[in-house]
Amino acid sequence: MRLSINRPAARFDYFSLGVAFCVAAPIAYVLFHSLQKISSVLGVYPAEMWVAAVLKTAGLMLGSAAIALATGTASAFLLHRYKWPMQKLWKFSAVIPLAVPAHLYALAALSYLDPQGYLQSFLREAGLNIYWDPKSFVLLCLTVGISLSPYCYLFMLGAMRRQDLQLEDSAKLLRPKARWLKGLWGLRLALLAPPAAASIWFVALDSFGNLGASVVLGQDTLMTLIYDTWTGLYSFESAISLSMVSLSVFGFLFFISSNKAMPQNTQRSWNKSKPKGKTAAFGFLFLGLFFLVSTALPLALFILQSFRQLTGPANLQRLISQLLYSTGLAVVVAMLCAFFGMLLVFNQHRLKTPRWLVEIGYTAYALPGLIYGVSIYLVYVAGLELFGLQQSILFSFLILLFALSAKFFAVSSKSVHSILSYQPAELMESALLLHKSWPHYFKCVFWRGTRPAWFSGSILIILEVLKEVPITMVLRPYGFQSLSTEVFDLTAEGFYGRASLPALALVCLGFLFLYLLDPESRDS
């Protein structure tokens, strides 16, 4: 493939167009179906239920975003500024929730706080006449917020690292006696506002699509209403119409969000000092509490309860098959995403694809998994009918692979795009002037420069697929169960003890992949 330096105007990127079509067409198909069936949805639910679900969804988005932002920012600030004993442990625990889906936190919370759980049982034995149902909206916000806190942590940590440290020095010298908002803290909050807004946005969009924790904690959100109709409570058409409603809200939110790359402005690196006084006390308290809630307590519970579940070969056999299925699915999806993503991003980089076309390809990632799963299912069924085919395990499996790949390829591709946006524009031109060959440029510049990002992106995709529930529930072949869906099903039915073994397996698997990410990637 020879490059012409004096090349004419760039060709149109048909590959990206094809990918965008494959990703977005099912969504358009759902929209089309929904418009035809909209009248049927009005009578399905009472108006109060609609309003309550919408309000709960909005509340979940705000509540979980607030919790995620507070915990993520506090972790980022404490770990960025100070040198703590066991620093590596605190840093790792800040990102552990990446490996733990929200419904696992819900499971742990219910196991501890349920009327038959440890806490209430203990209090009753102590003589207190206590019986309360912990399934609440607040607990839902807490579990979803904690599970999404690593995103806020990573956003804020990145922003703090990129911050020009001389700005704080300037503020200290110009207002040496000012305190709190009039002094350094006012400046810090103002500078952290943009990444905070971006991370809130990210968390809110993710919590909009939460299904697992909402079902487990018995809260009626838009996603649970769609899921209920999908599983046959009401009607197939209602699921589609509800999807359309969600899509409209979501589409509006998504397309008005911005996605600007943060400017890189690193000066001298921060000289971390040991914390003293109140900072040390509160810092330790916070880090310890977060570690307890996000890691120690759930892990201890799963380990304790799992030992009881290990008896009997059937349990172990079932666990092993789910483990293999989950890992295999996650690794295959990650490989597909890496392969196609690399070709796609290279092509977009080479042809300078318009931003709008690139973003359409990422639509599936932005959508709630349940809605995308329903969209794919519709297209799948219509396709089978069109070609006169029967449903089969193979087709179901392929469709599941496609849906998960389309949903999650953005995880690695977006981070590579971000790296490329920091590269000076002249890098590609100077490389091509020295050696006029695109394959050589791919091998020596593009692949070498983005290799770490592809690897970390693949690990993150594996983690996402391991945790994933809604798409797997909608599209899985009959009889297949991943670790995450097994936990979901058992917890939803109240079998907390039985759910602990697959939960422990899922968490351990997640920890393993999380640890494979090198420290720089975990923090970037």
Added chain:
Amino acid sequence: MQQKANREPVLSVQNLCFSYDQKPVLENLNLEVFESEIFCILGSSGCGKSTLLRILAGLTKPSKGQVKFAKPDCKVGFVFQNYALFPHLTVFENIAYGLLESNKEKTKQRVDELAAQFEISELLSKYPSEVSGGQAQRISIARSLAPKPDLLLMDEPFSNLDAKQKSKLKPELLQKLRLANVPTILVTHDQEEAFDIGDRIAVMNEGKFVQVGPTYDIYHEPKCRFAAEFIGTGAFIDAAPSHDGKNIQTALGEIPMPKGCGATSNRKPVELFVRPEDLVHDDDSPDCLEASVVSRQFRGAHSIFRLRLVSGEEVYSLAPSHHLHKPGDKFKVRVELDHVLLFPKNH
């Protein structure tokens, strides 16, 4: 400038030391800065100039030594190398940042006064991302001067500007600093900048001051080899004292021994440091020395020729740039050594 003896220093630094990871960065620094003085610290990158400035500002603690201010609550202004303008505030808000917010009228008055002084009045409603480098520099200085500091510290304030901007802004800044009457410590690696702006210069090398004094002394009477080599251009040639000790013999001829010269007293080998202006190009005079041109550096109004003497040693000569001698041409010079600089030879 008043004599040092009549004035109390605004700032006094005694035996200042700083180490980072057990590596010494600053060693036994002593300095005094006086009222209305512009004191330049000149040194190459990495010699510890910015670290010294940060210690003086109180942003970093020294490992040893003392920093004493004449006033107990001395207000320090700092102009950072990259200006450190708050990106989320307008130019007006940036300049007003250090002023007491209680009196908004006075704040506005002060900001307007500084904006007029620094010719940035039309930029007050803009953000730092919307102004040029030269404008950002002026805004940064205005912001540092707004709270009327007792001492101003400037860390390479011109390093981010191009040559044209520098040549325009340097005299402007000097004038404004004189008007503001604030003692200033300016750190730079640019000798021209130090000579243009500084009343006194401290030459710094590897965390130590090698020489402190007026610009004239620094240039014409460097006290050590490093100062001689670092400041301006020059070359070392072998020198040997004559038998009677009254002259020095060099490839440029015999030169009278300077009075009180200690470099030759212990009979170790010495070298003479020769600057380009010490060798005047003169093709007509009979006393001239002949050399051959090695290379020429065009500097606009003049050129600096690198010459090879008969002895094989190389020296520099300054000549008007209309002299178009090429490498290999014969070049005659007349020695006009006003300052005889002898240093022990480096082995």
